[in-house]
Structure formats: structure tokens, C-alpha cells
Amino acid sequence: MEWLALALVVLAGASLVYFTLRTGISPMPSNRLQRAAILAAAGETPGPIYELGAGWGTLAFALADRFPHAQVIAFELSWVPFAVMRLRQALRPRKNLTLRRLDFLRAPLGQAQLLVCYLFRGGMEALKSKLEQEAAPGSRLITHTFAVHGWTPQAEQTLADLYRTRVYVYRLPPSPG
Numbered sequence: 001m002e003w004l005a006l007a008l009v010v011l012a013g014a015s016l017v018y019f020t021l022r023t024g025i026s027p028m029p030s031n032r033l034q035r036a037a038i039l040a041a042a043g044e045t046p047g048p049i050y051e052l053g054a055g056w057g058t059l060a061f062a063l064a065d066r067f068p069h070a071q072v073i074a075f076e077l078s079w080v081p082f083a084v085m086r087l088r089q090a091l092r093p094r095k096n097l098t099l100r101r102l103d104f105l106r107a108p109l110g111q112a113q114l115l116v117c118y119l120f121r122g123g124m125e126a127l128k129s130k131l132e133q134e135a136a137p138g139s140r141l142i143t144h145t146f147a148v149h150g151w152t153p154q155a156e157q158t159l160a161d162l163y164r165t166r167v168y169v170y171r172l173p174p175s176p177g
């Protein structure tokens with residue numbers, strides 16, 4: 001039994017490392033201030049809302065609770081955080097939340113009215129090209145920490161957290177910066 005537990009821990013650790021290397025970012029969650037700022041910046045939206053790289057579900061579950069009438073779709077590639085989201089959803093289901101273990105760069109994003117993410121420089125570059133081709137006119141992207149280079153945000157703010165996190169709101173199609 002102990003061996004089984006140890007094997008599971010090693011497997012989970014290896015999986016986390018593998019997907020961190022594959023996607024370019026660990027499943028580090030947004031902090032409390034970042035989450036609050038994203039929810040505030042979201043304003044009102046009928047949805048659908050796409051969380052791109054949902055990690056453990058910090059933003060996805062908060063968005064589903066904040067917008068009970070909007071469909072929220074959470075994309076996550078890494079098995080361990082995805083399994084944790086599945087567990088959270090099983091323990092306290094949100095009817096409006098759909099979990100997808102998928103690479104969002106291979107998913108159609110044109111239906112989303114609001115897109116939310118916390119990624120890294122390379123991830124933002126890849127997302128930028130994709131959204132320039134397929135984002136719904138009038139939809140919005142809210143992100144923190146990493147801006148989309150070459151786009152002018154509709155709004156931005158600096159949070160009073162340890163990292164002085166920058167939060168960016170873009171209206172799509174974007175204005176060139």
C-alpha cells in the first residue's frame with residue numbers, strides 16, 4: 001500500500017514536470033488579489049467565458065460562481081491539475097462549468113465572448129496569433145502579469161500585491177500598439 005502511494009506521488013510529480021516543460025509554464029495559481037482583479041475587470045458578460053490554461057481551477061471556479069448564467073469552459077492540458085479540477089467539480093458541481101483536457105491552441109476560440117488567462121511570454125505570443133485570426137469581434141481578453149506585445153489594452157491596472165501585478169483588458173479585434 002505504501003509503495004502504491006509512493007508510486008502515485010512519483011507519477012504525479014513526473015507528470016507535473018513533463019507538462020510544465022511541454023506547455024512552458026507550471027500550474028501556479030493566480031493569487032487572491034489577481035483573482036479579484038480579473039473578476040472585477042470581467043464586468044458583466046453573457047458568456048461563453050473561456051479560461052485558457054485553468055491550472056487547479058482558481059479562476060475557472062470563481063468565474064463559474066460569479067457568472068452563474070454564463071457558460072464557462074476551462075482548458076487545461078496537465079493531468080494532475082486537471083484531475084484536481086475534476087475532483088472539485090465532483091465534490092461541488094457547477095452546472096455552468098465545463099472542463100476540457102485540451103490544448104487551447106488547438107481548440108476553436110471564436111465562440112468566446114470573454115477569454116481569461118495567466119500564461120507566459122511565449123504562450124501570449126502563440127495566443128496572439130490565434131486570436132488575431134479567430135476571436136469574435138467585440139470579445140475581450142483579460143490577462144495578468146504578461147501583456148500581449150503589439151496590442152493596446154483597453155484598460156490596465158497595477159495591483160498592490162508583492163509582484164505589483166499588471167492586469168490587462170483587451171477588446172478584440174485588438175488595436176495595434
Ligand SMILES: C[S@@+](CC[C@H](N)C(=O)[O-])C[C@H]1O[C@@H](n2cnc3c(N)ncnc32)[C@H](O)[C@@H]1O
Nearest residue numbers: 023027029030053054055058076077103104118
Ligand atoms: C500559471 S497557470 C495559471 C492557472 C490559472 N489560470 C490561474 O490563474 O490560477 C498556467 C496553466 O496553463 C496551462 N497551459 C499552458 N499552455 C496551455 C495550453 N496550450 N493548453 C492548455 N493548458 C495550457 C498550464 O498547464 C498551467 O496549468
